[in-house]
Amino acid sequence: MRVITFGELMLRLAPEGYERFVQADRLTAINSSLFSGCTALKSVGLPEGLLTIGSSAFSNCKSLTELELPASVVTVSAGAFTGCAALSLTVDQANTHLTVQNGVLYENRSSALVFFGSATEVEIPEGVTTLASSLFANSAVTKVILPSSVTTLPASIFDGCTALKEVVINGRITAIGSYAFRNTAITSFTIGNSVTSVGSYAFSGCAALTSLVFEAGGTSVLTIGTYAFQNCTALTDLNLSLRVRDSGRTYGLGVGCFQGCTALSEVILSDPLYETEGYFSSARGVFADCTSLESLTIPVNIIGWSDFGLFEGSCSVTSIQVAAENEAFCSIDGNLYSKDGTVLVQYAPGKTETSFVVPDGVTEIFGGAFVGCGSLMNVTVPASVQTISWFAFNGWTKDRTITVFFYDRRTACGKQGDIGNHAEPHVKPQAEPRADPVLNPVPNPRPNPVPKTRFAVIRDKADRGESSVSKRKIFSVRK
Numbered sequence: 001m002r003v004i005t006f007g008e009l010m011l012r013l014a015p016e017g018y019e020r021f022v023q024a025d026r027l028t029a030i031n032s033s034l035f036s037g038c039t040a041l042k043s044v045g046l047p048e049g050l051l052t053i054g055s056s057a058f059s060n061c062k063s064l065t066e067l068e069l070p071a072s073v074v075t076v077s078a079g080a081f082t083g084c085a086a087l088s089l090t091v092d093q094a095n096t097h098l099t100v101q102n103g104v105l106y107e108n109r110s111s112a113l114v115f116f117g118s119a120t121e122v123e124i125p126e127g128v129t130t131l132a133s134s135l136f137a138n139s140a141v142t143k144v145i146l147p148s149s150v151t152t153l154p155a156s157i158f159d160g161c162t163a164l165k166e167v168v169i170n171g172r173i174t175a176i177g178s179y180a181f182r183n184t185a186i187t188s189f190t191i192g193n194s195v196t197s198v199g200s201y202a203f204s205g206c207a208a209l210t211s212l213v214f215e216a217g218g219t220s221v222l223t224i225g226t227y228a229f230q231n232c233t234a235l236t237d238l239n240l241s242l243r244v245r246d247s248g249r250t251y252g253l254g255v256g257c258f259q260g261c262t263a264l265s266e267v268i269l270s271d272p273l274y275e276t277e278g279y280f281s282s283a284r285g286v287f288a289d290c291t292s293l294e295s296l297t298i299p300v301n302i303i304g305w306s307d308f309g310l311f312e313g314s315c316s317v318t319s320i321q322v323a324a325e326n327e328a329f330c331s332i333d334g335n336l337y338s339k340d341g342t343v344l345v346q347y348a349p350g351k352t353e354t355s356f357v358v359p360d361g362v363t364e365i366f367g368g369a370f371v372g373c374g375s376l377m378n379v380t381v382p383a384s385v386q387t388i389s390w391f392a393f394n395g396w397t398k399d400r401t402i403t404v405f406f407y408d409r410r411t412a413c414g415k416q417g418d419i420g421n422h423a424e425p426h427v428k429p430q431a432e433p434r435a436d437p438v439l440n441p442v443p444n445p446r447p448n449p450v451p452k453t454r455f456a457v458i459r460d461k462a463d464r465g466e467s468s469v470s471k472r473k474i475f476s477v478r479k
Helices: none
Strands: 003-006 020-023 066-069 088-091 098-101 104-107 112-115 121-123 143-146 166-169 188-191 211-214 237-240 266-269 295-298 304-306 319-322 329-332 335-338 343-346 355-357 378-381 401-404 406-408 413-415 426-429 456-458 471-473
Touching: 088 098, 211 237, 266 295, 319 335
Parallel strands: 066 088, 121 143, 143 166, 188 211, 237 266, 295 319, 304 456, 355 378, 378 401, 401 426
Antiparallel strands: 098 104, 104 112, 319 329, 329 335, 335 343, 406 413, 456 471
């Protein structure tokens, strides 16, 4: 056994080989992650005068069985003892800042719970207001009861708790942090009407999650982060509240937030719970690789759409339907168009047809319109189309063909159209017959002005390194 002494100047130690540490009297702080991963460490003597223990300072010290905190310790940071399943903590009776009850460590000043010991079922007492990040991470806990005084679930609080099946929430939670429930065994969860954000990867990999409920009521905007429910492979249906909207800074639905939910067969975008109209604001690939999803219905008050497309990878959506009263969208042959039919917004990517002719009269093909359309090999674009937006054909390969009729009023013949830098397939220009004043009159090279509508574009700036979301009307009167 090797014994070393450490003083005020801290050194990062090798993760293995040290079993015991003896303190120096001048030690006032143990830095973040100092002993993280020291799997052979069994005991540590801490001196009087020590004030703070940094985040993850002793994380994953799996052999550490006991530790006494001296009277001088004021702060124990988040995750200081994460992964120390065998650890039994005690606190000097003269310490007025920390308390241990039933093996659970509390910080008195902030009413925070910082370490819970090795219990598999934990009931947090009323009055605790703060839970440390990664508090239960990678532990064997199976059930946790939260008091009404807790309003936030911090990042990674239950991350990797593969035995965790139940969390009882008695209060009004307002935020669920990133990675909060990642890879847990929970089977059901209710997003309360007070929750305003669900962080990135919050429920990613929850393969046993079969029921996800959005509580009725509430008027605050709810945002769901990047890959929040990725690979929740047992989730079969989803009824999204219209509270899920763009917050002005983040998307209502983040990139890939339901990606890989292979059992998801039904998605309902609820009508509003209050009068304010909302955007179905989303980043790319929200329902990517949802191989069982066959239909999507757009309700009355959905008036915006992501121009990156909701579908990537393998997707089975064969029909996108729209409520008749919706003033922004309509459905034609199961595909999504603007209300007046001049913008092709989204081709249903699960359709099995190999060819598609964009209807004459369409003037714009929206961004992401043909993303994830695995069966399509040929698309014909009529001369009425004036704009093919970015990423409209993103992911298309060179063995697929886009035939573009591009009308030139000076010569009345076809020219090759420009479909942007992001499309890779072969573009085949097609000539149109010369005009005949009776049988084949020259079409109007400048269509009648399109009336302004309330259809709003949700621009995805995340992939361009920008942090905010902007909206603009896609229609404008041409002069």
